[in-house]
Amino acid sequence: MESHIVKLLDIKPVTHDVLGLKVEKPANYSFNPGQATEVAINDGDWKNERRPFTFTNLPDDDHLEFTIKTYPERSGVTNHLRDLKKGDELIIHDVWGAISYKGKGLFIAGGAGLTPFLSIFRYLNSKNEVSGNRLLFANKMKKDIILEAELNKILEGRVTNVLSGENIPGYKHGFITEELLREVSIQPGDKIYLCGPPPMMDAVLKILDNLGRSGESVVMEI
Ligand SMILES: Cc1cc2nc3c(=O)[nH]c(=O)nc-3n(C[C@H](O)[C@H](O)[C@H](O)COP(=O)(O)OP(=O)(O)OC[C@H]3O[C@@H](n4cnc5c(N)ncnc54)[C@H](O)[C@@H]3O)c2cc1C
Secondary structure, eight states, X not given: OOEEEXXXXXXXXXXXXXXXXXXXXXXXXXXXXXXXXXXXESSGGGGGOOEEEEBOSOTTSSXXXXXXEOOGGGTSHHHHHTTOOTTOEEEEEEEEOSOOOOSSEEEEEXXXXXHHHHHHHHHHHHTTOOTTOEEEEEESSGGGOTTHHHHHHHTTTOEEEEESSOOOTTSEESXXXXXXXXXXXXXXXXXXXXXXXXXXXXXXXXXXXXXTOOGGGEEOOO
């Protein structure tokens, strides 16, 4: 099994609880947009605490990037990441993951479930092939939305934000419902990409089933 010690080149806030990490890229290390690796902090007992995170930059970049939601209340790895600074070390492992771009469609993300799609959107954008793709992005509050401006720019406004915790103009309010999925209109032949917390995934899969759009057409991590 692969493991590489990599230095942190930069660490900065992306939202109030999401960090952007830029790290060294080992020689001959490659990934496809949407894929992930297990990451540990190279410090004492933290070395054994491996957690999966998705690469969010372009495969050809000379470094790697992660976009990581932190959970201070759990005192786990993501909380400890908040204390790291440039020059500290991480351990990264094999590349894996089932999410990859399989064609134009609707991307449905909840919170940090955006990350595989962020990588895919940035990659498609770099090749001028993002056209026709749409994002339905569920969060609690507006302040939780990861990279709202960049997503709107890449997708040329084809983003529907739904907020469960506040009702503000320009944003849908509530959870993802069958009505909302009908509203964003899934076209015949569209791929559906799904990534988010398990309760959201279960709810959306149930709705897709009702709409006759579950099964093979849904791309997600299994
Ligand atoms: C393939 C894959 C790719 C991922 N990519 C990313 C990414 O790019 N960015 C990102 O931010 N996250 C990503 N995640 C999620 C990320 O791995 C977890 O958020 C991380 O492991 C949390 O680690 P922790 O040590 O801080 O929390 P831990 O305390 O270890 O929690 C680990 C897991 O236990 C569960 N859990 C524990 N306590 C609670 C609680 N109080 N309430 C609810 N659930 C709880 C959660 O499922 C949590 O993910 C990815 C997950 C997978 C499977």
